[in-house]
Amino acid sequence: MKIGKMNLMSTQQERIDAAEEQMAEAQAVALEQLPVDERLYRIRHSAAHVMAEAVLRIFPDAKVAIGPPIENGFYYDFDLPRHLTPEDLEQIEEHMREIVSGDHRFTRTVLSREAASEMFCGQPYKLELIRELPDGQEISIYTQNSFTDLCRGPHVDSTRRIHPKAFKLLSVAGAYWRGDEKRPMLQRIYGTAWETPKELRAHLEHLKEVEKRDHRRVGRELDLFSTHEEAGPGLIYWHPKGSRIRIAIEDYWRAAHREGGYEMLFTPHVGKAWLWQTSGHLDFYKENMYAPMELDNADYYAKPMNCPFHIMIYKTRMRSYRDLPLRWGELGTVYRYERSGVLHGLLRVRGFTQDDAHIFCTPAQIEDEIKEVLRFSLKIWDDFGFSNTKAYLATRPPKSVGDEDRWYQAQRSLQAAIEDQGLDYELDEGGGAFYGPKIDLKIRDALGREWQMTTIQFDFNLPDRFDMSFTDSDGREKRPYMVHRALLGSLERFFGVLIEHYGGAFPLWLAPVQAVVIPVASAFDGYAAEVADLLFRAGFRAEADLSDDRMNAKIRNAQNTKTPCMVIVGEQEQQARTVSLRTRTGERTSNIALEDFMRRMHDKVVTRAEI
RNA sequence: GCCAGGAUAGCUCAGUGGUAGAGCAGCUCACUCGUAAUGAGCAGGUCGAGAGUUCGAAUCUCUCUUCUGGCUCCA
Numbered sequence: 147m148k149i150g151k152m153n154l155m156s157t158q159q160e161r162i163d164a165a166e167e168q169m170a171e172a173q174a175v176a177l178e179q180l181p182v183d184e185r186l187y188r189i190r191h192s193a194a195h196v197m198a199e200a201v202l203r204i205f206p207d208a209k210v211a212i213g214p215p216i217e218n219g220f221y222y223d224f225d226l227p228r229h230l231t232p233e234d235l236e237q238i239e240e241h242m243r244e245i246v247s248g249d250h251r252f253t254r255t256v257l258s259r260e261a262a263s264e265m266f267c268g269q270p271y272k273l274e275l276i277r278e279l280p281d282g283q284e285i286s287i288y289t290q291n292s293f294t295d296l297c298r299g300p301h302v303d304s305t306r307r308i309h310p311k312a313f314k315l316l317s318v319a320g321a322y323w324r325g326d327e328k329r330p331m332l333q334r335i336y337g338t339a340w341e342t343p344k345e346l347r348a349h350l351e352h353l354k355e356v357e358k359r360d361h362r363r364v365g366r367e368l369d370l371f372s373t374h375e376e377a378g379p380g381l382i383y384w385h386p387k388g389s390r391i392r393i394a395i396e397d398y399w400r401a402a403h404r405e406g407g408y409e410m411l412f413t414p415h416v417g418k419a420w421l422w423q424t425s426g427h428l429d430f431y432k433e434n435m436y437a438p439m440e441l442d443n444a445d446y447y448a449k450p451m452n453c454p455f456h457i458m459i460y461k462t463r464m465r466s467y468r469d470l471p472l473r474w475g476e477l478g479t480v481y482r483y484e485r486s487g488v489l490h491g492l493l494r495v496r497g498f499t500q501d502d503a504h505i506f507c508t509p510a511q512i513e514d515e516i517k518e519v520l521r522f523s524l525k526i527w528d529d530f531g532f533s534n535t536k537a538y539l540a541t542r543p544p545k546s547v548g549d550e551d552r553w554y555q556a557q558r559s560l561q562a563a564i565e566d567q568g569l570d571y572e573l574d575e576g577g578g579a580f581y582g583p584k585i586d587l588k589i590r591d592a593l594g595r596e597w598q599m600t601t602i603q604f605d606f607n608l609p610d611r612f613d614m615s616f617t618d619s620d621g622r623e624k625r626p627y628m629v630h631r632a633l634l635g636s637l638e639r640f641f642g643v644l645i646e647h648y649g650g651a652f653p654l655w656l657a658p659v660q661a662v663v664i665p666v667a668s669a670f671d672g673y674a675a676e677v678a679d680l681l682f683r684a685g686f687r688a689e690a691d692l693s694d695d696r697m698n699a700k701i702r703n704a705q706n707t708k709t710p711c712m713v714i715v716g717e718q719e720q721q722a723r724t725v726s727l728r729t730r731t732g733e734r735t736s737n738i739a740l741e742d743f744m745r746r747m748h749d750k751v752v753t754r755a756e757i
Numbered sequence: 758g759c760c761a762g763g764a765u766a767g768c769u770c771a772g773u774g775g776u777a778g779a780g781c782a783g784c785u786c787a788c789u790c791g792u793a794a795u796g797a798g799c800a801g802g803u804c805g806a807g808a809g810u811u812c813g814a815a816u817c818u819c820u821c822u823u824c825u826g827g828c829u830c831c832a
Contacts, residue, residue, distance in 0.1 A: 320760025
């Protein structure tokens with residue numbers, strides 16, 4: 147089955163193949179004639195080789211593994227006699243600068259398997275790679291200066307193409323040989339490389355901006371959430387200000403789902419072993435589940451997913467085709483054991499609330515349902531300020547349950563929905579779960595980073611395991627289709643992405659403090675408190691800053707916490723019962739009548755616009 | 758889980774074997790001020806936990822906890 151444009155998934159391979167053809171024609175393709183992606187690819191790949199040469203100068207006995215170009219840079223894995231320090235990185239960088247300023251040519255040589263094995267006899271990782279190369283594949287090596295690497299290329303023609311001030315080594319990290327935790331742990335050096343020093347500087351600036359927006363940092367600065375090692379890692383505590391945002395998100399979410407034809411469910415947090423045995427989780431998902439607690443001689447497990455509970459509700463009565471589709475949503479809090487090393491702020495946690503939904507429908511309804519759920523998802527992403535969305539369609543893997551026809555229909559409905567929305571998408575052939583195909587949506591944030599959030603997933607497994615059925619118009623019992631859907635994914639993770647997307651400067655409708663009322667002097671505290679109270683009673687998240695600080699300090703605090711509206715009141719405002727507005731963008735408007743200000747706030751909130 | 762690097766006041770960090778420090782935040786007092794930090798004073802820490810070495814440990818060693826960066830991007 148052929149679906150869609152196969153973009154990024156195979157770009158790298160295609161790029162390499164295409165480049166290899168070119169290489170066969172002429173070894174020295176003028177770098178300038180290549181597209182920028184290709185130029186950077188070669189520069190980065192070549193920089194990795196140069197780094198390996200530099201490392202070998204310092205550690206002549208080093209075993210080298212692999213060193214590919216990656217997004218924004220490159221890495222190389224080494225097996226070294228000791229651990230690298232930051233000083234080592236500087237030294238390696240110095241050697242690299244020396245090498246690249248030397249106009250050493252990258253020369254390609256094709257050789258036989260035997261000759262290659264001979265050449266890399268002291269390099270066990272290279273030998274393993276050579277052994278695994280399929281018969282008939284050309285084996286090539288690249289040499290620059292004193293270093294030769296097993297490599298398919300392509301590279302730049304000379305080391306002087308790598309600007310000595312346009313690359314930088316960034317970090318060293320452990321990495322298993324071939325990503326396999328049973329294999330040796332190697333030391334991976336990450337670097338970034340660009341065509342010009344200016345681009346490098348821009349990239350380093352970008353990294354700084356990423357750090358500044360880090361949700362853990364912003365979360366602390368704006369008093370949004372915390373975690374507590376004493377109380378358990380990977381478990382999130384939502385502070386009052388964070389909770390205000392969550393409530394704003396949930397209120398919007400519930401209203402949207404009501405409009406979208408969803409019913410809401412509430413289900414328990416724990417379930418007996420029977421439930422998880424029936425669902426198959428105890429067979430296939432147990433290592434991700436919290437250990438059971440024993441009550442009355444029965445094991446209860448904290449739920450890692452909501453689906454079995456929704457199925458229990460489905461099965462409480464006979465379902466007719468007339469009842470379908472059922473769209474059932476739940477903000478369901480689940481617990482999953484994540485390995486300690488992978489926990490990360492709000493983005494990877496052990497307890498989280500999914501904005502889950504399950505759709506049960508007839509085969510005839512499936513295509514429309516999928517179209518609708520995708521349309522619905524995109525609308526919600528748009529409302530949250532994310533309009534750059536990309537879809538990933540994952541199809542049937544070799545090992546899977548469910549018959550061919552259903553997989554085919556499901557995949558076709560997913561594809562039709564994507565095309566219906568005119569979405570850019572990639573195909574992940576065989577990348578679906580064993581129980582069904584899926585669409586994942588990745589959204590792009592303000593810094594251009596992609597986050598996988600939404601998943602729309604068919605399930606051919608659970609309906610069988612729980613023996614679900616509906617009575618069709620012909621009076622026969624049939625199996626319903628079941629679709630899992632998590633839109634924002636988890637509220638914790640979504641919150642983390644939202645924080646970084648806006649850098650803490652949340653749009654008015656989400657801001658934890660929409661307006662802070664600042665008296666110019668404490669003589670006007672009374673009026674400030676009154677204004678804040680009126681705003682609060684009108685439903686806005688507003689407060690007065692009646693602290694001892696001077697007005698300038700209060701404004702500074704409000705700016706630093708990215709409060710959208712600073713409402714300044716003094717003698718004039720008190721007399722006229724008006725306010726003066728300073729927005730966080732620095733715009734100032736004097737003497738707005740209170741009612742006008744509240745109307746303006748209200749308009750901006752409901753339209754999710756900036757003030 | 759594994760590798761490396763961290764953990765010192767609420768926060769950011771200094772302190773490398775000899776009496777625990779700074780800035781910000783907090784508290785108190787004074788100042789009453791019109792759009793990004795008023796000033797002075799006070800208080801605040803079993804130096805992540807436990808064990809060890811030492812006359813003496815924030816500092817050296819070991820164990821544990823936890824955080825950070827990685828562990829897919831296949832020569």
